[in-house]
Amino acid sequence: MKAFAALLERLTFSPGRTAKIALLRQYFAHQPDPDRGYGLAAITGTLALRTARPALLRELAAERSDATLFAWSYDYVGDLAETVALLWPDSAGGGMPGLAAVVEALQQTAKPALPALLAGLLDAGDASERLALLKLITGGLRVGVSARLAKVALAALAEGRASVDAIDEVWHAQRPPYGALFAWIEGRAPPPEASGAAHFRPPMLAHPLSAAEHGAITPALYRAEWKWDGIRVQIAAASAPARLFSRGAEDISAAFPDVLAAVDFNAVLDGELLIRHGERIASFADLQQRLNRKAPGAKLLAQYPAMVRLYDILFEAGEDLRPLPFDARRARLEAWFARIAPARMDLSPLVPFADFAALAALHAAARAEAIEGLMLKRRDSAYLAGRVRGAWWKWKRDPLRIDAVLMYAQRGHGRRGSFYSDYTFGLWREGVLVPVGKAYAGYTDAELLLLDRWIRAHTTARFGPVREVAPALVLEIAFDGAQRSSRHKSGVALRFPRIARLRMDKPAEEADHLEVLLRLLA
Amino acid sequence: MAHPETWLKVTPEGLYCVPAGCYIDPLRAVDRAIITHAHADHARPGHRAVLASAATLAIMQARLGAGAPAEGQPLGYGERLRLGDDVTLWLVPAGHVLGSAQVVLEWHGSRVVVSGDYKRAPDPTCAAFEPVVCDVFVTEATFALPVFRHPPPAREIARLLASMALFPERSHVIGCYALGKCQRLIALLRAAGWEAPIWLHGALLPLCALYESLGVALGDLRPASAAAKADLRGALVLAPPSALADRWARRLDDPVLALASGWMQVRQRARARGIELPLVISDHADWDALNATVDAVAAPEVWVTHGREEALIHALGLRGIRGRALRLLGYDEEEDTAA
Numbered sequence: 001m002k003a004f005a006a007l008l009e010r011l012t013f014s015p016g017r018t019a020k021i022a023l024l025r026q027y028f029a030h031q032p033d034p035d036r037g038y039g040l041a042a043i044t045g046t047l048a049l050r051t052a053r054p055a056l057l058r059e060l061a062a063e064r065s066d067a068t069l070f071a072w073s074y075d076y077v078g079d080l081a082e083t084v085a086l087l088w089p090d091s092a093g094g095g096m097p098g099l100a101a102v103v104e105a106l107q108q109t110a111k112p113a114l115p116a117l118l119a120g121l122l123d124a125g126d127a128s129e130r131l132a133l134l135k136l137i138t139g140g141l142r143v144g145v146s147a148r149l150a151k152v153a154l155a156a157l158a159e160g161r162a163s164v165d166a167i168d169e170v171w172h173a174q175r176p177p178y179g180a181l182f183a184w185i186e187g188r189a190p191p192p193e194a195s196g197a198a199h200f201r202p203p204m205l206a207h208p209l210s211a212a213e214h215g216a217i218t219p220a221l222y223r224a225e226w227k228w229d230g231i232r233v234q235i236a237a238a239s240a241p242a243r244l245f246s247r248g249a250e251d252i253s254a255a256f257p258d259v260l261a262a263v264d265f266n267a268v269l270d271g272e273l274l275i276r277h278g279e280r281i282a283s284f285a286d287l288q289q290r291l292n293r294k295a296p297g298a299k300l301l302a303q304y305p306a307m308v309r310l311y312d313i314l315f316e317a318g319e320d321l322r323p324l325p326f327d328a329r330r331a332r333l334e335a336w337f338a339r340i341a342p343a344r345m346d347l348s349p350l351v352p353f354a355d356f357a358a359l360a361a362l363h364a365a366a367r368a369e370a371i372e373g374l375m376l377k378r379r380d381s382a383y384l385a386g387r388v389r390g391a392w393w394k395w396k397r398d399p400l401r402i403d404a405v406l407m408y409a410q411r412g413h414g415r416r417g418s419f420y421s422d423y424t425f426g427l428w429r430e431g432v433l434v435p436v437g438k439a440y441a442g443y444t445d446a447e448l449l450l451l452d453r454w455i456r457a458h459t460t461a462r463f464g465p466v467r468e469v470a471p472a473l474v475l476e477i478a479f480d481g482a483q484r485s486s487r488h489k490s491g492v493a494l495r496f497p498r499i500a501r502l503r504m505d506k507p508a509e510e511a512d513h514l515e516v517l518l519r520l521l522a
Numbered sequence: 523m524a525h526p527e528t529w530l531k532v533t534p535e536g537l538y539c540v541p542a543g544c545y546i547d548p549l550r551a552v553d554r555a556i557i558t559h560a561h562a563d564h565a566r567p568g569h570r571a572v573l574a575s576a577a578t579l580a581i582m583q584a585r586l587g588a589g590a591p592a593e594g595q596p597l598g599y600g601e602r603l604r605l606g607d608d609v610t611l612w613l614v615p616a617g618h619v620l621g622s623a624q625v626v627l628e629w630h631g632s633r634v635v636v637s638g639d640y641k642r643a644p645d646p647t648c649a650a651f652e653p654v655v656c657d658v659f660v661t662e663a664t665f666a667l668p669v670f671r672h673p674p675p676a677r678e679i680a681r682l683l684a685s686m687a688l689f690p691e692r693s694h695v696i697g698c699y700a701l702g703k704c705q706r707l708i709a710l711l712r713a714a715g716w717e718a719p720i721w722l723h724g725a726l727l728p729l730c731a732l733y734e735s736l737g738v739a740l741g742d743l744r745p746a747s748a749a750a751k752a753d754l755r756g757a758l759v760l761a762p763p764s765a766l767a768d769r770w771a772r773r774l775d776d777p778v779l780a781l782a783s784g785w786m787q788v789r790q791r792a793r794a795r796g797i798e799l800p801l802v803i804s805d806h807a808d809w810d811a812l813n814a815t816v817d818a819v820a821a822p823e824v825w826v827t828h829g830r831e832e833a834l835i836h837a838l839g840l841r842g843i844r845g846r847a848l849r850l851l852g853y854d855e856e857e858d859t860a861a
Contacts, residue, residue, distance in 0.1 A: 010685075012789065013798050016776075019689065026688060065668060066840065072833050073669045077788055086669035086787065127671070419794070445796075 001096035001125060003031055004039050005132035011043075011143035020145055024153035028182075034100040037177025040154075042099075042136060044147040047176055049106050050114060052137040057084050060119055064089055078411075081138055084122075085131035093124035100177065102133065147171075147249070148386070158185040165202075166191065168385045172199035172249060200234060200245045201268060201314055201322075202385035206375060206392035213393065217356050222376045223326060224351040224359060227394055228309055229284050229372040229481075230274040231291070235308060237263045238315055244273075255294055259306050262343040267336065270312035270383075272348065274370065275304045281370035283483055284495060307344045310337065311375075314383060322383035329383065366397050369481060373397045399478040400520055403503060403511045405433055406473040409455045411465045412440065419448055420455040420467065423499070425475050427490070429514040433471055436490045436517060442478065442498030450502065474503035474511050482520050492517055523631035526658040526823075530627070530634055532848050537636065537660070537827075541607040541629050544573070546636050549852040556611070558638025559622035560585065561701060563853050573597055575613055577621025577736055581701065584732050599623065599649065616640040617651035618805050619702030620733060626654055635819060636660040641804065642811040643675060646709040647702070647738050653818035661816065662853070663829030664806045665784050666837075672784060672808040675706075678801045679714045685778060685799055686758065693754045693774045694799070697763035697781040700726050702805050704760055705733045707782055708740045710803075711758070721746035721754060723761035723770065751775060767796070784808070813837060828853040 007027045014020055024043075028036050041047035061070055061084045070087065077083045096102060102121060109117045118137070122130050135141050148164075151171065155164045162185050170192050174181050183189035209217075232247040242263040244253045253260055256273070275282040275290065282304070290296060290304050313333040314322055321329050330350070337347055351374065353359040363374050373396035381391040404425035412421035422440040426433035443451065454473060461468040478500040485493035492514075531538045536548040544554035551568025558564055558574075560581035565574075567589020572579065576596035583590045597603060603611045608630070613623035618639045625636040635656040642651055665672075686694055698704045704726050711720065719742045722730065730740055746759050747770075754774055765771060766779050781797045784804030792800035807815060812834060816824055823844045826834055828851075835845030 006681075010799075013792060013800060015796075015798070019778075019798070022688060066837070068836055069668050069833055072830070073667045076667055076830075077669055078790060082789060083669060086671065090671065127673070 001099055001102055001129045001132060003027065004035070004042075004099045005125075005128040007039065008132050008135065008141060008143055009128055011145055015144075017149065020149060021153045021156060024145070024150060025156045028153060028157050032098075033179055033182060034177035035098045037179060037182065038099045038103045040150060040178055041176035042103075042141060043143065043145050044150050047103065047136075049103065049137060049139075050109070050111065051139050052114065052118065052134075054080050054138065056115060056118075057081065057134065057138070060084065060115060060122070061087065063119075081134035081140075082131055085127050085134055088122050088127070088130055090126065091123050096121050096125040096129045096133065102136075106137065154181075154185055158187075161185060161187050162191070165385050168202045172201070200236060200243075200249045200251075202249075203232065203234060203247055203270060204312075204381075204383050204385065204392060205387045206377075206394040207387055207389060209376065209393040209395040213390075214356055214360075216390075217359065217376055217393075219353055219355070221378060221380075222393075223330070223379055224353055224362075225311065225348050225375045225377070226351060226366075227372040227375045227396065228272040228274060228281070228348065229370050230272040230281075230287055230309075233271060233273045233308060234314075235259075235263060235267075235269040235271065237265055238268055238318065239266075252291075255290060255296060256306050257296075258301050259308055259344055262345065265340050265342065266315075266317045267313060268315040269308070269310055269333075269345075270314060271308040271310040271345070273306060273308055276307045277305070283369050283481075285483060285493065305344075307346070309346055309348045311348050312383060325380040325382065326377050327379045363395055363397065369483075371397070372480070399480055399500075400482070401476060401478050401500060402427065402436075402517055403474050403506060404436065404477050405471050405508045405511045406455075406469055406475055407433055407435055407471065409451075409467050409469060419452045421448060421452070423451070423475065425477060426471075427512050427514040427517060429490075434490045434514055436488070436492055436514070437477070437479070437494040437497045439475070439477060439497045439499050442500060443502075447499075447502055472508050474506040474508055475499050476501040476503050482517060484521060490514060490517075492521065523657075524629060526632055526634045529629055530658075532850065536850060536852075537848070539606075539609065539627055539629075542605040542609040542611065542627070543607075544605070546625055547638065547853075549850070555591075556625050557582070558616065558625060558636065559618055561619070561639070564638060571595065573603075573611075575599070575621040575623050578623070579621075580736065581621060581729070581732060584728060585701075614652050614654055615649035617642065617645060617648060620648045620705070620736060620738065622648060624651075624654065626656070632657045634658045634660065635821075637662070637815075639664070639806060640815070641807050642815065643672065643804075645706050645805070646713060647705045647733065651815075653815060655820050657821060658823045658825060659816060659819045659821035660825045660827060660848075661812065661834075662806065663812065663826045663831045663834040665804065665808050666812055666826075666830040666834035668809050668833075670784060670787055670809045672787070672802055672804050675710055675803050676714065678782075678803050679710045682711075682780065682799065682801060683714060683716065685780075686756070689778060690756050691776075693757045693759055693777045694780055695759040695761055695766065695771060695774055695777045696801065697766045697779070697783075697797075698726075698760055700729050700762055703782055703803070705730060705738060705740060706805065707760065707803065708743070709738070712741050716758070717741070718758070719744045721749060721757050721759040723747065723759070723765050725762050725765070726760055746773075749773075763795075816843065817841075 010023050057080055065087055073087050074083045151164050151167045154167055180192040184191050234245045236243045244256050246252050275286040286304050376393040378391050404427055407426045408424040409420035410422040424435050424438050426435040455469055458470045459467045460470055477497050479494040479497040481495040483493050529540045535550045537546045545552045546556045547558055547564040548555050554571045555569045556573045560578045565582050567586045569591045571593040572591035573595045579594040579596055597613050599613050599615055605611050610628040612626050616622040616624045616638050627634045633656045635654050639662050640651050698707055721744050724747045778798050780799035780801055782801040782803040785791045786800030786802045824838055825846045825848050827848050831847040838845040
């Protein structure tokens, strides 16, 4: 466990990609099987472990520490797992067993025996091992490593025997502790088999379109489609049972039985998951209702019926169509769709355009709730994993903006535990500020420091972790849409609000009025 | 016996010993002061007469310039001195930095120990803390929460050396306070077998020279400010914490930023400062050491100068020891200083 704990510790603090790859590579190179395989699983989020609720951590800590001192410590540290790890009494335990032994013990232990197992492990380890264990079982490693980056480190270890794309291709057919994968990467065995199971194929992604590329967008080279405002999914129905995956390879089949009930074919499809009421596509907020429920009831299924709007076809009856150019795949998709006519699915239409100016006009006019913008795909592009420069572009519609006034600030959690990092902002209505939303993103680290200092200096009242501040700071808020909401005092809910700029220059009285926002409601 | 509350008072200037007619680590300039150690928050400028260890006086002289005491009286560890109206005083090593001392005061049958700042972990650059049994123990509480338990310094140095081996091209720059922490780090590195040059920010040079003149050998030290960029590739560099985020650090190519401080135990503290390699090395007592020390001096009453006094007083109360918060404002505990 020591090596894994040390790895997590270094990864947590290393911002650089190169440094992260070096740290991962060293870990994979020096740790034995199956420890390193479980480490890889933990980092890429494929490790299925019994999770512990925060309440269990508190109970364990209560047996070993004074309640008052624990409360003060937690308040100071701001992170429960870290507090317990640091405050747990050291006993000369000689270290925890290896990661694999720990994982297997956790997997084999029945729930009632979990507290005793954890206490024993915590006793055996040092503070850094304890933190690694607690992060593992509370499901929040947060070391800033994507699955992709871990694969880049594996490819580095492979020294040419396996590329990142080749690893990606077989990845989803492998299981922890990834013995076959490491054997291949180290040149001890042939590549593991990828086909067979209904596994996830890495999706093709798009780069944001910048002004420099506008000139290259012509109907001769590119196809345009709408970018729908749902979540990107993959229907993997190459063998039974079919599965529905999110873009990040999360298996969300259980949450969408209505979609999977309509799958009665042998194909792998790329599309957008949406909620449809008759002919109308519902807002993202409606989809959220479904995404939040792992096992939806009949009422929810009827209230928010799901469908998939198809973009692409990756496999048809076992045939890999990904090497074909986009136009050829599109033809195959249309022919397949006409023949199968699956329920709860339709085709995302191509959007014809005469030239870039016409496309820009379409982009500017796109205000329908369900449309996030445009996708531009090269007609000759094969379907390749990841972001391939120049092949696909996403052209999101411009965010909406309002100038709002900061009203309340709340301390963040984890790395932001000592900063006021969550902001409630409001707009004027008849001389009074009405809260319209909360933002906890969009600012730089320097702006966060500045905001934190400003808030501490302008506090007018405190309610627990929340401070009310003088209505004197204008924040320019960017957001992707606004919907009517009875749950908000203002009557409006914003979609993905974030702080675009601090308007230190602007007097609060000149911030926007609520009517400005209400006019933006389509 | 006269209870210490009757003769050792908390005043706006700091702790005042009435029968001796002098202050201990006063926060403002006074006529007569006893100084526990030379950190800026304890050794302020402008005092007329100062009693302290010879090393503390030498460091004050070097750092304070015109603000150095007009009159310095050195006192060796353990030397008894009679002061004012029948006060007996002596100094005992505090293990905090070179010259640091606890002040033992006896008057009319009662004994107070003012420990200043102290640590119990071994430090090759200064004499180790010695507990003195007393009636009232005056302590700091900088790290008085059970989450603060400092790992062995050798383990932290091993982490640093492992990082240098993994990233041989990157210089490692360690933020550390100029007095004490810097020299202790150098000594720890030498003890771990690091014989190569250690490069220093200009602000760290004078005190290292002073330590060497006072008999603490530090090995091959070189000024980083005069070095060529190529010399610093893969080098070990020490700098004041404030320099890490300063333009000064730009002379280093993709450095690993490290910081040696007890605060590095809390992750978000390290993250908020953009530290890539936090090293938990402190010149203060951690939670276990604070509690063990109070037990070792067997004082029925403990006065807490600064820090997380409520937590320490709570823990003492659980063991039947009376705790009192002095709330002396003006002793720093930010990571830019001595912690």
